[in-house]
Amino acid sequence: MIYNINGEAYLCSVTTNEIGILDLFYYTIVTFTTIGYGDIVPNAPESKVMAIIIAFTSVICLIIFISSILSAKSNFKKKLK
Known part of the structure; x- marks a missing residue:
């Protein structure tokens, strides 16, 4: 929702690529499942x-x-009863 209101609300510090819907969905799932963010993160859409x-x-x-x-x-x- 925030991404639709303001497309520049999220920035990617790893790459200079524009953040897409898949990136935000990945971010949401990783946050929701409390997996966290490690040193190794998926970069390709397939890995996300x-x-x-x-x-x-x-x-x-x-x-x-x-x-x-x-x-x-x-x-x-x-x-037992």
Whole structure:
């Protein structure tokens, strides 16, 4: 939204390329998943898309793992009763 209002709201300190929608989407996903920003960052669009896919799948795997542990705990409590 901010990018649409002001196209110069974000600057890229790594390259002199103009920041596009994919860059901002990558920034949002990396921030949302709390992966953070490392010394090695994707520069090509393909690597940014792959990083976004990895971020989503890692969050999904974490959710499945936690839900299976909580389900097993619930089933264990039911068996004890």
